[in-house]
Amino acid sequence: MQNDRLIIAGREFTSRLLVGTGKYKDFAETKKAIDASGADVVTVAVRRVNITDRSKENLLDYLDPKKYTILPNTAGCYNVEDAVRYARLARAAGVSDLIKLEVLGDERTLFPDTAGLIEAAKILVKEGFIVLPYTNDDPIVAQKLVDIGCPAVMPLAAPIGSGLGIRNPYNLKIIMEMIKVPIIVDAGVGTASDAALAMELGADGVLMNTAIAGAQDPIAMAEAMKYAVYAGRLAYKAGRIPRKLYATASSPIEGML
Amino acid sequence: MAESIQIQVNGEERACRADATVGGLLRELAIHPERVAVELNLEIMDRKDFDHRSLRQGDRVEILGFIGGGAPVDAQGLGRGVVYAK
Numbered sequence: 419m420q421n422d423r424l425i426i427a428g429r430e431f432t433s434r435l436l437v438g439t440g441k442y443k444d445f446a447e448t449k450k451a452i453d454a455s456g457a458d459v460v461t462v463a464v465r466r467v468n469i470t471d472r473s474k475e476n477l478l479d480y481l482d483p484k485k486y487t488i489l490p491n492t493a494g495c496y497n498v499e500d501a502v503r504y505a506r507l508a509r510a511a512g513v514s515d516l517i518k519l520e521v522l523g524d525e526r527t528l529f530p531d532t533a534g535l536i537e538a539a540k541i542l543v544k545e546g547f548i549v550l551p552y553t554n555d556d557p558i559v560a561q562k563l564v565d566i567g568c569p570a571v572m573p574l575a576a577p578i579g580s581g582l583g584i585r586n587p588y589n590l591k592i593i594m595e596m597i598k599v600p601i602i603v604d605a606g607v608g609t610a611s612d613a614a615l616a617m618e619l620g621a622d623g624v625l626m627n628t629a630i631a632g633a634q635d636p637i638a639m640a641e642a643m644k645y646a647v648y649a650g651r652l653a654y655k656a657g658r659i660p661r662k663l664y665a666t667a668s669s670p671i672e673g674m675l
Numbered sequence: 676m677a678e679s680i681q682i683q684v685n686g687e688e689r690a691c692r693a694d695a696t697v698g699g700l701l702r703e704l705a706i707h708p709e710r711v712a713v714e715l716n717l718e719i720m721d722r723k724d725f726d727h728r729s730l731r732q733g734d735r736v737e738i739l740g741f742i743g744g745g746a747p748v749d750a751q752g753l754g755r756g757v758v759y760a761k
Contacts (some may be wrong), residue, residue: 439743448743463744466685466737467711469704478710498678498685507739510712510719627744 425549427569430513431458436646438627445480456472459487464508466587491518501538520552528578543567555589576606579628583612594620610646617650680732696724706724
């Protein structure tokens, strides 16, 4: 497993767990949780700088961009125009062309607007962005995103922040079998077993925020997720036994009295 | 003393010197230029132009940076997922 790296658009990552930085109590807790998670890739949002209270600390004081790959998102964007605008701002504020593209369709579910997502992805790929799209668990949309030039696809497990876990393992499995780029299961994970299941299905990585930040002890949960993703990956590579309805004895009958 | 102009910064009205540049505004606000994106009248600026572009009456400046985020959050900082159980 030592050389089992996650590779997205030529960039190599040791950890297959990607984490968000929202919803933490403070930056110190954010940093501790991210350290405990072992993640290389951390997502951030783009927002107006607070110009009235400049004493406020900056997230990047805690997350060294040399140590982590900063993945800005277009969270909160409900149309193509906004998502493209935020992606361009993220590139102008940051150091890379990476963007986690979200075009949301509805406030209650935060489900992606896949038509808008495809349109925005086309524009951004043309502009040289490395587009990692947050999408539905729809294999056809996933394939379209790959055809556009997205180097990875990030289908949801369940609604963002819901903690419902893997709601449609069969669709996710079809995506993993059909799609030839890395699949990162993004959103909906609630606890360690959900992350392990995603990896056992064959996901190349899992991205989460609320499951860690919202836990009673975020730092302990971050560590749990690290092991869950690792264990799930190992189990996937090891190849599980088939499910059978009846028992198969593990001990030989030969030599019995 | 240069005369004063009115501009808008992140949605708020603000007075600044008529000969001020975007870079000067960032320094006045104690904002590290390497960590932000500046949108001037809806056009994203190149960092190397910050010190060359003078501010004009009525300019709308947006200064954006990275904050903690992963999933969208509401005003209370809470996710909007439906709660089935505590």
